[in-house]
Amino acid sequence: MCRYRTGFRFGEGKALAVVRPGTVSEQWKALEACIAASVIVITQASNTGLTDGSTPDGNNYDRDIVIVSTSRMKKVYVIEQGKQVICLPGATLDQLEHVLKPLGRERHSVIGFSRIGASVFGGVCNNSGGARLQLGPAYTQMAVFTQVGAAGKLHLVNHLGIRLGDTPEDVLRRLDRGEFPEADIQPDAGAESDRNYVTHVREIDTHTPARFNADPRRLYETSGSAGKLVVFAVRLDTFPIEQDAKVFYIGTNRPEELTDIRRHALHVFTHLPISGEYLHRDAFDIAEKHGKDTFLTIHYLDTSRLPASFALKNRFDSFFDRLGFLPSNFTDRVMQAMSGLFPSHLPPLMKEYRNKYERHLLLKVPAEGAPETKAFLEGYFAKASGGHFECSDEEGNKAFLHRFAAAGAAVRYGGTTRRTHCVLVCSVAHP
Ligand SMILES: Cc1cc2nc3c(=O)[nH]c(=O)nc-3n(C[C@H](O)[C@H](O)[C@H](O)COP(=O)(O)OP(=O)(O)OC[C@H]3O[C@@H](n4cnc5c(N)ncnc54)[C@H](O)[C@@H]3O)c2cc1C
Known part of the structure; x- marks a missing residue:
């Protein structure tokens, strides 16, 4: 049970059992048995x-x-001509991307963890993300979930905006089978994403940040429930795929210059950037060394194989831990040592910026926002001390991949020092 009892970054403890239901009907039965036995239930996705x-x-x-x-339980059902989806609890963000791509649509959360198999539900239950400035954190008001009532009995709630029957068994069976005739789907029954974030994130002079954990504005039934409810299905918006986005790489030794850029981009730009990620030179260095294997794995492997590769790595980790005589994190050590045999993986301009500047900002903007961003940065850095360059597609992808690798690399470098991660990497919406 080791890989279920041990968190990817934090958390480890004993469990009596791990249950792996194959359908939401089985999940319901497992819960009934757990409640009858008065045990604590921890629901876990990826x-x-x-x-x-x-x-x-x-x-x-x-x-x-x-x-x-x-x-x-990995099912994804497309509804409303692809403008929305219904996901069951095990559906992953990566899987959702593959389902939506042929429809010219994309999912809300394009987070780094999607590459290693993070689920749709983990995001909704955590209100995760927020790095996407136009979309905000993962959020929906539309879900099927259960809670334990005062009498200690499970109570199923259907707020999916779809008629699914009257008993828990009916509702869950129809979810398992994907039986949603169009006539049973209510089109505007609630919000399937945080539609106000795009305005809210521009309010740069308010006293609270646009994005913080457990923000009451985004706690709604399943959204932000963090395991306190058990969720069986969520209904989410999808979005047109962003074409020809541009990445601007910015470096400076004066943090106030990044503040100027952040304020201008959020307040003045006609086209809100897609995302902005900060990286300090220390995090850059840690990621270059301790995140190189992650970078190379993601860069060179077909992304659809990544979740399976990471699952395999977890199995190896459990096996080596059981042997007892090998150093801890043995597979990480081997992968990192092997990555040292590969040539440098970062674009030369990024490395030049690393030598010149302590603080880095990756600003991704939509194609229509690229000219105003370019004009602003050119004007700004004509007087300010830092610099910028417009990335080629490859440089942009590598810059963001490096930023993603920084998070895991900092944990590997510093044990489980949360502070290292929090201080060295953050994003524009929640600085
Ligand atoms: C505030 C915040 C911001 C984040 N931003 C980013 C980001 O920008 N980029 C990035 O790469 N990652 C980000 N993450 C991390 C990312 O959200 C998680 O790694 C991912 O969403 C977890 O998905 P998972 O499938 O591994 O879920 P798990 O880790 O398995 O579960 C996550 C939580 O959801 C609950 N849960 C899962 N399924 C159910 C269910 N069926 N019913 C009830 N509860 C359930 C679990 O109990 C747990 O509390 C962020 C996390 C947080 C908390």
Whole structure:
């Protein structure tokens, strides 16, 4: 059970059992049995979360724990001509990307973790993301979930905006089979994403940041529920695929210049940037060394194979840990040592910026926003001390991949020092 009991970054503890239901009907039965036995239930999707909410954390609990792993229930149903989807608990962001691509649509969350198999539900339950300035954190008001009522009984709630029947068994069976006749789907039953974020994120003079954890504005039933409810299905918006986005790489030794750029981009630009990611030189260096294997794996492997590769790595980790005589994180050590045999993986201009500047900002903008961004940065850096360059597609992809690798690399470098991660890397919307 090791890989279910141990968090990707944080959290580890004992569990009585791990249950892996294959359908939401089975998930319901497993829950009924758990509630009858009065055990603690921890629902887990792909177990990549950052909050240690997906695993037990220590062994200081008053009752036994059962982990319900949802990763076998991977169904995605496309509705409303592709403008929306209904996902079951194990559906991954990567899987959703593949379903939507032929329809010219994309999912809300394009997060780094999607490359290693993070689920749609993990994002909604965590209100994760927010790095996408136009879309905000993962959020929906439309879901099927259950809660334990005052009488200690499970109570199923259908707020999916789709008529699915009257009993839990009917509702869950129809979800398993994908039986949603058009006549049963209510078109505007609620919000399937945070549609106000695009305005809210521009309010740069308010006293609270646009994005922070457990923001009450984004806590709604399943959204931000962080494992306190059990969720069976969510209904989400999809978005047209962003074509020809541009990345501008910015470097400076004066943080106030980044503040100027952030304020201008959020407040003055006609076209809001897609995302902006900060990287300090220390994080750059840590990622260059300790995240190179992650970078190379993601860059060269077909992304659809990545979740399976990371699952395989987890299995190896469990196996080597059981042997007991090898150093901890043995596979990480081997992969990192092997990555040292490959030539430098970063574009020369990025490395030049690393030598010149301590602080870096990656600004991704939509094609229509590129001219105003270019004009602004040229004007700004004619007087300011930093510099910028417009990335080629390859440089842009590599810059963002490097930024993604920084998060895991910092954890590998510093053990589980949350502070290292938080201070060295962050994004424009929640600086
Ligand atoms: C505020 C915040 C911002 C983040 N931003 C980013 C980002 O910008 N980029 C990035 O790459 N990553 C980001 N992450 C991390 C990312 O959100 C997680 O790694 C990912 O969403 C977790 O998905 P998972 O499938 O591994 O879920 P898990 O780690 O398995 O679960 C996550 C949480 O959801 C609950 N849960 C899962 N399924 C269910 C269910 N069926 N019913 C009830 N509860 C359930 C779990 O109990 C747990 O509390 C962020 C995380 C947080 C907290």
